[in-house]
Amino acid sequence: MNANQRVPWSSRTSKMVKNYLEKDKNNESTQNPQITVASTTKKTDTTMNEFETSALKQHPQHVSAVEANTIESTEINTDGSTPTRCVVPSLSFLCNEIPQKSQFMSQTVVIQNSIEDSHEELVNMIENNILQSADEKGLENITNNRSEDLIQNPRKNEAQDMHQETLHVTAEYYEHLHRTPERETVDFDSDDDVADPDYSDENETDEEQEKEAKGNSTRRRKANPLLWKKNVTKKKRYSGLEYKTDSGSRIMNSKSLKEPCGDNCKLLCKNRIPEERRLIIHSNFWSPSKTVDIRRQYIASIVTQMPIKRRREKTGERRGKRNFTHCYSLEIDGKKEIVCKTFFLNTLSISQQTVDTAVQKKKEGGIVTPDKRGKHQPVNKISEEVRQDVRNHISKFPTYESHYSREKTKKRYLGNHLNISRMYRLYVEECNERGFGSENIAKEWLYAEIFNYEYNYSFKSPDNDTCDLCDQLQLQIREAESLDSRKKLQADYDQHLADSTNRYKMKSEDKKKSKENLLQKRVVMIDLQKCLPTPELHNSQSFYSLKLWTYNLTIQDATHDNSFCMMWDEGVAGRGGNEVASCLIKWVEQNISDEVKEITIWSDNCPSQNRNILMVMSYFYILRMKPNVTVVNHKFLARGHTHLEADAVHSTIERERKKLPQFKIITPWDWQQMVRLCGTKKQFTVVDMEYSDFKEFKHLFEGSTAPYINKKKDAAGNDFLISLAVHLQVRRSNPGILYYKTNFSDDFAEVDFHRRAKPNDYTPLEIPLIREGPKPISAKKYSHLQKLLKWVPKRFHDYYKNLEYEKNEDDE
Template identity: 50%
Template sequence: MIQSRKPDEWAPEEDDITSLSNVYDGQLQCDEETEILMELEAVPESLDGGIPSDVKMIAVAVDNNDEPMLFAENVGDEIIPVVDKEYEKNDTLESCSSDSKHPIANTVLTEYHSDLNYQTETCSSSNESVSSAATIEKKGRKRSRNCKKWKNNIRKTKKAAGEEYVSAKQKVIPAKSMKLPCGVDCKKKCTLNISSDDRASIYSQFWSSELLVDQKRQFIAGCIEEVPVQRVRTRTGSRAGKRKYSLRYFFTVNGKKISVCRTFFINTLSISQTSIRFALTKRLSSGVVIPDQRGKHEPPNKIGPEVRNIIREHIQKFPCVDSHYSRNKSQRRYLGSHLSISKMYQCFYEECIEKKLSQAEIPKQWLYADIFNTEFNLSFKEPDNDTCDTCDEFLIKLKDAGSVEERNELQKKYEAHLLDADNRYKYKRKDKEGARAQPGIKMITVDLQKCLATPLLKNCQSFYSLKLWTFNYTIYDATDKSADCFVWDESVAGRGGNEMASCMMRYILDLPNSIERIIIWSDNCPSQNRNQQMIMCYSYLLMMKPSLKCIEHKFLLRGHTHMEADTVHARIEKQIKSLPQFQICTPWDWQQLIRLCGPNIAVKEMETDNFKNFNDLQGCIFQSKKKTVTNQTFFVSKVVHMKFLAETPGVMHFKTKFCQENFEQIDYHRVNRRSTRQLNNPSTSSLPTLLPIRNDPKPISTKKYTDLQKLLKWVPQRFHGYYKNLRHEAVHEDD
């Protein structure tokens, strides 16, 4: 029994040669991993006595993993697999389905080499050659072309289906429709032998979009018989002796062939005599219609594979790196930003000159670019996100490992590091799904955007001058996909723990009372997220907002901190590039630009009195401690999960590993009667009022102030007063 297998599983069996006749009986079988797309159901009468050696049997199959289709072909005395090069997958599905109801779909595909003069390239029976031929090429950096959406192919498809289409000369060709049958005077009485319903069924099947042009021609040729001329008239002149045979037309209805006249045949199928004449011209003596050969001939000037291999080898010489954050979603790799296709081709050209190749032998740049774009998923753009220091360190150590044991040990640690990063992303995704399913939970991600230079100038001289920094602390609500951007500049406040905690407090106090639990995800920046000010802020908020029952803050792994808040920052940077005419002269211009990024982004301006000093809480109701309740040393830098409950005010529950089963605790209570009474009865007692960090604007450095004055010649006159009135003093410039 012939079985269709995957390329790497093919192994010709002895019984395959002797069982070829079983294929004609519709007994073609396959294993569980493949699906037969065509079964041969009929046996030609000429083959009842045996199968001649020049007959090629074709069995088209494809597995569930979209492996390439195979031909089972008998060549001489053996059966070998052949990679399908003649039929595309879609064509095979349409033309070779065993369940097809079309008259031509189940025609036996038995072809004679002597009639078709057709040769098929065969592969070696070894597993290696078949596997290499079936290898799927790597996706290129450019979008794969979709030939089905080409205008010319759409026009061909509509024409083959009998639908209305616009020709290449922009002429509207009306849709096909079944014409009137022959009259009552017809000698064959076609309208009495074939009902209107059967006639409509034949028409709809013939013009179905699932039937290809070659199948339509095969159907037409199969419904026409050539018989010798029964009556010959004596003719003279140009028409003398031209007609040697007559045509008889048939339709098969309910398994019975019914003879019809030419008018009935043509009007039922809505075709012309030219279509009939062309189908008969293509028909061989065996009854098989030669497929359309247009577009299947190899051009005489086709570029050989050895030329393409030289280009591929040269492209592979350039070192490239993987994308850090998107390596699980994309296979794109990155070349150096100093390179380009033109520069790479120039290197290739010089290499060919060194090999003393003539100008005619050197491939052109268009071919080099085509191979680069279609066969390699490479980019010259640097990855948008920084790579992980730990990952880079592991990769260097793996390359320099001196022994197999050392390499295996490093590989285990590296895989554990990646597993930890992936698990934290999974926990974040789970929190997001849970927050969307429960209205009382809010899941947010927070991040401080990189400093925004103000004014934003692009000339060379301004590049070396210090500018005023504008800060954007983004809180992204993953529940309803909205974002709040808290914006201020360095003349208002800095970017430490008190500033971040003040933005967080303003955001949480504005939430509706229906929110009982807040889950926060952020990076590990100690000065912004993982510090004593944020701990005091969360404890204070649970007393300020009685409807809030729980606040959790979780941290992603260092170097693997890509979050939803980063997408807002990317949108802002994209907006800057898309609006080159938008001038950024003051921090308020940044606020207007952020508002243009989308309706789901809200901008909240932070003033000097909005930034509170949470360090004051440690002197009245809280106290900084370095020991847990079990007298263990506490390091806030090792915390990965912080949890604050309204039922235990002033106590932080924390984990140093996500796999840790139970939370550890650290009590920030200040041991005195007043603080204990305030913590136990926060709703009835008067909580301490948080004072601003400073009452006056924050001064900038004198050096920065001097540089800003130099930049005023590129800033409109109406904004000069703002920069001249900035407070400044001789302070250390940390940026």
């Protein structure tokens, strides 16, 4: 083969040769390496460089193949020392076996001419010997699974014939072919055009639009045409990659380098331009970063029109119509080399029609007219002024944000008295008042489109109510008369938001610490769901009737991600502090093991349920009941910002109820069965609370015999208001003493609830029940339930007829 010709090498071979040359230059004692064929039956003491070893560790299935297809490079030292031997995988193995089975092809490059001239002869000799060795082996071990898109090597006896065969490589190979080994170490994940030479604004736009399509920045998901199947296929076709037709019946192969011109070419193109240079030109032309306009501009710059020098006389139908001819050239090292038409078209893998189109679009000055397909403005296009009027009208309506999920979403909420149709009618009225003609008023479909795809608004009330204090401060800020008052209100508002955010972070930190210490810490969130009506009827008369309420106190174990629904109905107990404390006690009895040392509770600020003296008494009872527990904490979220993990459980229950309308709710037991069906990853654990589970914790601090007393002063003599506390804590080391904070950044203050000074804990183990039997409901509710029995199956009538009710109640 011609010594000046270049062949594609894998990046591994390129790096090995480069390292070898650098070592040769440093030692200044290395002679030309002598290439011999390594043994294919026995592995000798050959060594691989660091890149070779790491690559084979990632692909151990190629180890045996490398041993059987290697070329040994022996380094002869002038000092007579033991020669150094290294292994270079044969070119046939690198170009056929590994690219077909691994991802090494994406790293394929060619040795550039940037290697020092002093080593050029050495590189050529290494290439020639590798090709000869690969040809002598006949490639017998690796031709079974050869891909047509990779280098084809029919068995030839001469290396020159093998090199002249058509070179087929994958599109991924072409994309990376022009990269030098030095550029392979650059981080191409960066969008910086300095770090990434292949950076383009077009790629950045695609990436941004893809993220925008997946985001939740508008009411409805935006369409991303770049991800449509048809457009993906079009982009592959324009990039020369393999693609399927629209019908899917045919697979079009990727653009590959075709045969050069024949031996009878008058310009001797294939002798003047090596195959390596053709590969580089082809890969650059079909780079995915290049558009159709860029490729047309390139073709127009290297193809020129020339007048016809001589014309054969023709008459009649055979008379010639062409007045010019094309002169084809390729740019080699900054110079244009004239080539024949066949060589030009086969190098770029294009048709004559592509050339004609590019030349026809060429204007004066050499600029090609851009492709205008799909870019014509429709005659009925709606003006931007009309769209802007719609946006201005939508922006006039006041919106509110969800304060519980403020950091998770940017959705804004409109009043529930509005909808798109009503807003559009207001828009039309405003346009008519301003004297707009019908052609300047948007249709309702356009109004809805702008609202849905440009705004992240919702009409329904937020799943989590907005904060009263936030709404109040925002209103005062808008109506402030002076700048000083506005600044003060804004500072109060910012402080309120900072406090709520800090508490959410503290809750997350508590969850994280408990997960790191599963045995000794437990973090739970408690919240009472809204009342569930029983029986659940939907006729018009039932809307005006009182129903039996079913209660659900959810205890979310954030440490183990378990949900517990403590359920009962108002015929069993109410929903006050005693009931919440009793549910917490039963959960502790069933789920707190002897290894747990610390329990932390997070809840909202409801005074009648969570933040009261009854809950404090239940903490003392937990320490008495569980000797292993040393600390019980109760922390409260900021008022108006009390979104808890238990709220997600309640949302799931309500959502699943809507999905199962065929599931009839007749008695409170049906609600329990309904909740058992909920849960996506884990089912909710339902605990049926009975009469005997509800304890009267007032027994611990009311009466002369009670062990504790409800004190209003702390140890320092300051007024103690539990409604202002943000953190409550009881400790086994000081039983009967409550530690509290009114600000998380302050130190604990103490309140001694002992009725008498006693050093030891004397909380009784037995606490009386709230009541021995059912809780009577009102006579009015009982009467309404009896009227609803006409829509209730008969087998459930006895349940409602036997309910206890206050017979002497004076109904209003």
